[in-house]
Amino acid sequence: MIRLHHVPGSRSFRVLWLLEELGEAAELRLWSLTDGSLRSPEFRALSPAGRIPALEVDGQVVFESGAIVQYLTETRGRLAPKPGEAERAQFLEWASFAETQASILQNLNIHHIYLRPESARSAALTKLDTKRLEVTVRALEGYLQGREWLLSDFSAADCMMGFNVEAMFRFVRPDAYPALAAYCARAMARPAYQRAAAKSGSSAIYTQDFYELPNA
Numbered sequence: 396m397i398r399l400h401h402v403p404g405s406r407s408f409r410v411l412w413l414l415e416e417l418g419e420a421a422e423l424r425l426w427s428l429t430d431g432s433l434r435s436p437e438f439r440a441l442s443p444a445g446r447i448p449a450l451e452v453d454g455q456v457v458f459e460s461g462a463i464v465q466y467l468t469e470t471r472g473r474l475a476p477k478p479g480e481a482e483r484a485q486f487l488e489w490a491s492f493a494e495t496q497a498s499i500l501q502n503l504n505i506h507h508i509y510l511r512p513e514s515a516r517s518a519a520l521t522k523l524d525t526k527r528l529e530v531t532v533r534a535l536e537g538y539l540q541g542r543e544w545l546l547s548d549f550s551a552a553d554c555m556m557g558f559n560v561e562a563m564f565r566f567v568r569p570d571a572y573p574a575l576a577a578y579c580a581r582a583m584a585r586p587a588y589q590r591a592a593a594k595s596g597s598s599a600i601y602t603q604d605f606y607e608l609p610n611a
Contacts, residue, residue, distance in 0.1 A: 404598025
């Protein structure tokens with residue numbers, strides 16, 4: 396039995412999507428980002444920092460989405476180059492790049508959505524993190540010219556990154572990034588992505604399609 400501890404719209408979607416790509420059935424245990432339950436002893440026994448996701452699998456609990464994705468590809472033997480194989484370094488690079496970018500997205504979620512009262516939000520920091528996100532978006536746009544996926548074929552690195560793309564276009568407009576927008580569309584058209592999205596449900600984070608920069 397596999398159980399994924401999940402918040403819709405969070406990084407746990409990467410794991411849900413990968414499980415669908417691998418054909419692994421999983422039970423979902425839903426949590427909230429706002430009710431304090433992630434700080435409970437019950438959840439911290441699964442994820443010490445109180446962060447989603449955590450995965451109960453193979454008689455143990457694995458936390459952190461990047462670690463879970465790498466563990467699943469290694470133990471299931473699919474969707475990632477093995478150590479010593481071609482593109483192994485590139486797989487690790489892009490999986491880590493996705494986490495770097497996700498930390499910026501998390502900051503923007505805090506700036507735009509979670510920080511209360513709204514008067515406590517910093518326009519300067521919001522603009523700075525948007526610029527930091529744009530640096531990563533431009534790097535991806537350049538890399539994806541003429542490519543369908545991050546590696547020569549679809550891999551778990553695309554589960555890591557593809558989750559980010561849908562979120563990043565809530566803070567930067569896709570019009571200037573056609574290769575990245577096409578990559579996002581390809582990812583979202585995959586049957587496994589669509590199954591995962593149906594199981595996940597509506598995002599618990601975003602209530603707007605796009606978040607404008609503050610005027611101040």
